[in-house]
Amino acid sequence: MAGPNAVLQPALSRPRRARGRLFALVRFVVMLATTLLGLLAMTFFIGRVIPVDPVLAVVGDRASAQVVERTRIEMGLDRPLIEQFGIYVARVAQGELGQSVLTSRPVLDDIFRVFPATLELATYGTLIGVLFGVPLGVMAAVRRGGLIDQLVRVVGLLGYSIPIFWLGLLALLLFYAKLGWVSGPGRIDVVFEYTFTPLTGIYSLDALLRGDWSAFANIVSHLALPSALLGYFSLAYISRMTRSFMLHELSQEYIVAARAKGLPERTIIWRHALRNAAVPLVTVIALSYAGLLEGSVLTETVFSWPGLGLYITNALANADMNAVLGGTVVIGAIFIGLNLLSDLLYRTLDPRTRRR
Amino acid sequence: MNEHATPALANSTAQVPRSRGQARLRRYKELWSSFSSNRLALVGLSIILALIAIALLADLIAPYSPTTGGLGQRLLPPSTAHWLGTDDQGRDILSRLIHGARPTLMVVSLVMILAAPVGLLVGTVAGYAGGWVDAVLMRITDIFLAFPKLILALAFVAALGPGIQNAVIAIAITSWPPYARIARAETLSVRDCDYVAAVRLMGASPLRIVLRHVMPLCLASLIVRVTLDMAGIILTAAGLGFLGLGAQPPMAEWGAMIASGRRFILDQWWVAAAPGVAILIVSLGFNLLGDGLRDALDPRGERE
Amino acid sequence: MTPLLEVQNLSVRYPSRRGLITAVRDVSFTLGRERLGIVGESGSGKSQTGRAIMGLTPPQARIEAKRLRFDGIDLLQAAASDRRKLRGARMAMVMQDPKYSLNPVARIGQQIVEALHAQRRISRAEAKRRALGMLEAVSIRDPQRVFDLYPHEVSGGMGQRAMIAMMLVNQPELLIADEPTSALDVTVQLEVLRVIDDLVTQRGMGLVLISHDLRLVASFCDRVLVMYAGQVVETLDSARLDKARHPYTLGLLDCVPQLDRPRHPLPTLERRAEWLQ
Numbered sequence: 001m002a003g004p005n006a007v008l009q010p011a012l013s014r015p016r017r018a019r020g021r022l023f024a025l026v027r028f029v030v031m032l033a034t035t036l037l038g039l040l041a042m043t044f045f046i047g048r049v050i051p052v053d054p055v056l057a058v059v060g061d062r063a064s065a066q067v068v069e070r071t072r073i074e075m076g077l078d079r080p081l082i083e084q085f086g087i088y089v090a091r092v093a094q095g096e097l098g099q100s101v102l103t104s105r106p107v108l109d110d111i112f113r114v115f116p117a118t119l120e121l122a123t124y125g126t127l128i129g130v131l132f133g134v135p136l137g138v139m140a141a142v143r144r145g146g147l148i149d150q151l152v153r154v155v156g157l158l159g160y161s162i163p164i165f166w167l168g169l170l171a172l173l174l175f176y177a178k179l180g181w182v183s184g185p186g187r188i189d190v191v192f193e194y195t196f197t198p199l200t201g202i203y204s205l206d207a208l209l210r211g212d213w214s215a216f217a218n219i220v221s222h223l224a225l226p227s228a229l230l231g232y233f234s235l236a237y238i239s240r241m242t243r244s245f246m247l248h249e250l251s252q253e254y255i256v257a258a259r260a261k262g263l264p265e266r267t268i269i270w271r272h273a274l275r276n277a278a279v280p281l282v283t284v285i286a287l288s289y290a291g292l293l294e295g296s297v298l299t300e301t302v303f304s305w306p307g308l309g310l311y312i313t314n315a316l317a318n319a320d321m322n323a324v325l326g327g328t329v330v331i332g333a334i335f336i337g338l339n340l341l342s343d344l345l346y347r348t349l350d351p352r353t354r355r356r
Numbered sequence: 357m358n359e360h361a362t363p364a365l366a367n368s369t370a371q372v373p374r375s376r377g378q379a380r381l382r383r384y385k386e387l388w389s390s391f392s393s394n395r396l397a398l399v400g401l402s403i404i405l406a407l408i409a410i411a412l413l414a415d416l417i418a419p420y421s422p423t424t425g426g427l428g429q430r431l432l433p434p435s436t437a438h439w440l441g442t443d444d445q446g447r448d449i450l451s452r453l454i455h456g457a458r459p460t461l462m463v464v465s466l467v468m469i470l471a472a473p474v475g476l477l478v479g480t481v482a483g484y485a486g487g488w489v490d491a492v493l494m495r496i497t498d499i500f501l502a503f504p505k506l507i508l509a510l511a512f513v514a515a516l517g518p519g520i521q522n523a524v525i526a527i528a529i530t531s532w533p534p535y536a537r538i539a540r541a542e543t544l545s546v547r548d549c550d551y552v553a554a555v556r557l558m559g560a561s562p563l564r565i566v567l568r569h570v571m572p573l574c575l576a577s578l579i580v581r582v583t584l585d586m587a588g589i590i591l592t593a594a595g596l597g598f599l600g601l602g603a604q605p606p607m608a609e610w611g612a613m614i615a616s617g618r619r620f621i622l623d624q625w626w627v628a629a630a631p632g633v634a635i636l637i638v639s640l641g642f643n644l645l646g647d648g649l650r651d652a653l654d655p656r657g658e659r660e
Numbered sequence: 661m662t663p664l665l666e667v668q669n670l671s672v673r674y675p676s677r678r679g680l681i682t683a684v685r686d687v688s689f690t691l692g693r694e695r696l697g698i699v700g701e702s703g704s705g706k707s708q709t710g711r712a713i714m715g716l717t718p719p720q721a722r723i724e725a726k727r728l729r730f731d732g733i734d735l736l737q738a739a740a741s742d743r744r745k746l747r748g749a750r751m752a753m754v755m756q757d758p759k760y761s762l763n764p765v766a767r768i769g770q771q772i773v774e775a776l777h778a779q780r781r782i783s784r785a786e787a788k789r790r791a792l793g794m795l796e797a798v799s800i801r802d803p804q805r806v807f808d809l810y811p812h813e814v815s816g817g818m819g820q821r822a823m824i825a826m827m828l829v830n831q832p833e834l835l836i837a838d839e840p841t842s843a844l845d846v847t848v849q850l851e852v853l854r855v856i857d858d859l860v861t862q863r864g865m866g867l868v869l870i871s872h873d874l875r876l877v878a879s880f881c882d883r884v885l886v887m888y889a890g891q892v893v894e895t896l897d898s899a900r901l902d903k904a905r906h907p908y909t910l911g912l913l914d915c916v917p918q919l920d921r922p923r924h925p926l927p928t929l930e931r932r933a934e935w936l937q
Contacts, residue, residue, distance in 0.1 A: 035498070039502075042503065043511065050512075057515070157643055160639070161639035161643055162635075162639075166614050166635065167632075169621055177621075253760040256755065260748065261747065261778060262745065263748075264744065293504075294507050297595075298599070313510075316510065328507050328510075332507065335503070349765075351764070352810070
């Protein structure tokens with residue numbers, strides 16, 4: 001840290017830096033481990049403790065007596081609760097999330113199959129949110145009280161107040177049913193079902209990789225509405241936060257100093273202030289991305305988008321508890337991962353936290 | 357706390373208050389004058405007051421029964437008899453909207469009653485005690501904070517069974533952590549103040565200090581945050597209702613009404629549109645009220 | 661020959677809910693290639709005077725003056741872009757605390773290079789060479805290393821030298837130093853002032869040194885303006901502090917403790933409304 005002995009620093013800093021890094025790593029691992037364990041404790045509680053008969057919740061009420069008995073032993077229900085939790089954690093750690101009653105396949109396989117659809121939607125939504133939200137927020141802060149500032153305020157207020165599934169329904173009604181500008185529910189028209197084979201599961205990417213332009217156009221027209229919708233909510237959040245971070249940065253003394261040395265205003269705003277605002281902004285963007293992944297349960301239901309959200313809601317409707325809890329664990333883990341990732345990014349973006 | 361005594365107010369109320377009650381009264385007056393100068397905040401407040409009135413008087417105001425309709429009156433467009441039309445079971449949509457104010461208000465107030473005190477307690481205890489108590493409590497808080505709220509609420513309701521009480525529990529379980537964070541931050545900022553030291557020297561127990569001298573100071577920021585969260589709670593509850601996990605039929609609930617109107621969206625769009633507008637207006641009301649309260653009570657904090 | 665800086669009846673006002681608040685009122689002085697001190701308590705308007713000359717007051721500020729000229733250029737009439745071209749190139753400002761006035765996420769060298777690039781088209785290597793030279797000129801022993809450091813990695817004294825280097829790298833003719841040593845340890849205050857002093861002398865610049873420390877300012881400047889509540893209450897020749905007349909100035913001089921005799925009770929600064937005409 002700064003002090004009169006700063007001259008001595010190069011001699012001291014290397015071992016100290018290494019120890020600092022080790023400490024940060026240990027801290028990160030402990031945080032990741034405890035948070036994941038907490039998540040599993042939660043899903044364990046939901047799956048095993050709350051239901052009157054956890055077996056029934058897992059295999060469904062039409063299962064035979066043998067199946068019920070076998071599952072009871074498999075789940076270790078005859079043992080103490082803490083031991084059951086241990087078994088549960090060990091199984092999840094091996095990627096063992098149980099069988100889905102609905103698809104009679106391992107839940108993890110199902111999730112791998114449907115997840116790319118969710119990822120595609122959330123990614124486009126976040127891209128829209130960042131590409132429009134950040135510049136809007138910056139301009140709102142620069143011209144405080146101006147037209148764009150008012151716009152950001154209204155957009156933000158509505159974004160925090162509109163039920164997303166309702167807006168989705170109305171958007172489908174208007175742009176698909178009435179105007180016919182975009183394609184309706186689903187990811188791709190049935191016509192392409194036989195000619196188009198996905199590679200990665202991210203359809204827009206797959207169509208490009210295969211050079212299938214007619215499929216690509218169709219995929220984009222399916223993507224347009226749901227990703228614009230998610231983009232709007234992401235934009236509402238990101239622009240509002242960008243505005244408030246920028247207002248804070250623009251009031252700092254280093255901005256006055258940058259003006260005093262004659263830098264053009266454009267450079268001051270975009271290179272100095274935004275570069276500083278970017279530090280907390282990264283967290284906001286990661287959180288909004290995580291929020292879109294989680295919010296997929298509602299959007300995907302409205303747009304019949306065959307992703308993780310729709311998978312979970314279908315499982316819910318059919319009391320397929322393994323699938324519900326498996327989906328919860330996966331989304332929860334991704335959510336936690338993004339949270340911690342934003343924490344790491346924060347550290348790399350801000351030189352002040354880097355060497356301590 | 358820098359909200360008391362802006363020079364203008366100090367001039368208008370120049371004398372020193374004579375009693376605690378008088379001081380409190382004066383402070384409320386100041387708050388009100390700062391809050392009511394914000395027109396949008398007043399709009400928000402009126403929306404919420406209207407919601408409460410409608411929920412209380414639903415039986416008197418609603419022109420028809422919310423649960424029974426005539427089969428001959430299915431899916432009627434808006435008319436003078438049915439201002440917002442009727443749904444697929446011939447029920448008057450306006451009456452259902454009016455009765456739908458009840459579960460909405462119930463969810464919001466129950467979540468608030470459950471989650472805010474828990475967060476307040478955890479935060480103040482962690483902040484005041486410090487040390488390992490703080491470390492453990494905050495780790496737990498952070499763990500809960502890192503959970504996906506909506507998905508976890510879904511899983512909870514899936515296990516507990518659909519229903520409005522279970523939806524409330526599920527939402528409350530995931531909404532206390534931010535309050536704990538806020539309460540802890542406020543506690544840390546007052547813990548080492550001289551007046552707390554004075555109370556401690558007079559022999560007050562830690563419990564008494566936390567209850568009487570720390571918690572009241574956390575309330576302002578907490579109320580702001582809770583109000584701003586209300587809109588989110590309403591949206592989550594409506595989402596659960598939309599997925600069929602909230603209030604069960606035939607109870608009128610706005611999210612569930614959108615779900616049932618979804619099937620007729622192409623030809624009878626008003627069935628799904630009306631409850632969405634109701635949700636939008638109420639969430640907007642809470643957001644405007646929250647923004648206004650924040651500006652009046654807590655001029656420093658920007659929304660997180 | 662036109663003076664470097666002419667200020668006549670400068671006032672700075674801010675709109676507020678209860679009308680205009682005056683931060684600076686009717687300040688006048690003329691500056692050649694000399695050293696002028698401005699002294700006063702916090703809130704006396706001395707910093708606002710400096711920022712008004714630089715054109716760095718916030719947009720809502722209202723600046724009025726009978727005359728505000730830099731080397732014959734009317735600053736009040738000048739377009740915003742022309743004033744920007746003056747800043748850094750011909751007039752510069754050193755601010756109070758390098759912890760806040762240097763951009764925390766940019767390396768020190770980069771911030772100096774950027775100041776160079778803002779004024780002239782030179783190659784990157786040339787800019788770096790000049791920046792290193794400038795760091796050396798402010799008596800930084802290991803310029804190469806400091807060039808690559810972030811502001812939080814250097815001490816306050818070092819940070820302030822870097823700040824001076826950044827502001828003087830384009831060889832401006834006027835430097836406004838706004839409390840350049842108040843945030844520093846006492847031990848390095850004099851060193852930093854000496855750096856400023858040397859550069860100002862070498863380059864024949866005009867200096868406005870703003871401070872709350874009357875004796876310190878007097879030892880570095882030729883003349884001292886004493887400000888109180890936005891007004892200049894007295895102008896002094898620094899060789900003749902003992903000739904000070906105004907009770908406020910006398911108060912400022914008197915509030916310094918002396919080692920050779922006990923002061924009980926410590927004197928407090930007297931402030932009177934009638935000092936403002």
